[in-house]
Amino acid sequence: MPVVHGTSQGVRFAADRMLGRLARWLRILGHDVAYGPHLAGRTLVRCARQEGRLFLTRDTRLERDPELPPHLFVTSDHFREQLRQVATAVPIGGAPLLGRCLDCNRVLDAVPRERAQGRVPSFVYQRHERFLACAGCGRLYWPATHRAHMLRELAALGLAESTS
Numbered sequence: 001m002p003v004v005h006g007t008s009q010g011v012r013f014a015a016d017r018m019l020g021r022l023a024r025w026l027r028i029l030g031h032d033v034a035y036g037p038h039l040a041g042r043t044l045v046r047c048a049r050q051e052g053r054l055f056l057t058r059d060t061r062l063e064r065d066p067e068l069p070p071h072l073f074v075t076s077d078h079f080r081e082q083l084r085q086v087a088t089a090v091p092i093g094g095a096p097l098l099g100r101c102l103d104c105n106r107v108l109d110a111v112p113r114e115r116a117q118g119r120v121p122s123f124v125y126q127r128h129e130r131f132l133a134c135a136g137c138g139r140l141y142w143p144a145t146h147r148a149h150m151l152r153e154l155a156a157l158g159l160a161e162s163t164s
């Protein structure tokens with residue numbers, strides 16, 4: 001089992017390019033996940049080592065590298081099985097759900113409803129009181145059906161409380 005150090009926000013990860021969907025779901029779970037086209041191969045390994053992240057990979061060529069930081073070789077191609085494997089290896093609960101930007105990984109900030117006006121469809125603005133924004137990419141989030149779907153998926157995997 002990998003030895004990793006978490007933060008109050010949970011375990012921090014570095015995921016290779018073969019694990020984009022897993023990276024997104026770990027962000028949904030509230031985890032800080034270094035992932036993107038700018039992070040590949042040795043650059044990602046260096047990032048994981050320097051920042052104390054658990055390195056997640058499917059690249060079997062790296063298995064022979066004795067210098068790898070704490071890591072987990074993900075065996076499945078399917079994100080649900082990948083999440084289960086990660087959850088078996090390290091604690092992935094406890095971080096605030098849906099508190100990170102799914103695109104750029106920053107922690108989201110609550111914004112006054114008025115700041116969302118004109119930036120979201122009018123029916124969304126009329127229906128919702130609470131909005132979150134990413135200071136990095138500017139994306140806005142609000143609790144809609146996609147949020148409920150994600151929570152149901154996590155509950156089915158045993159990674160969040162059931163919303164029913």
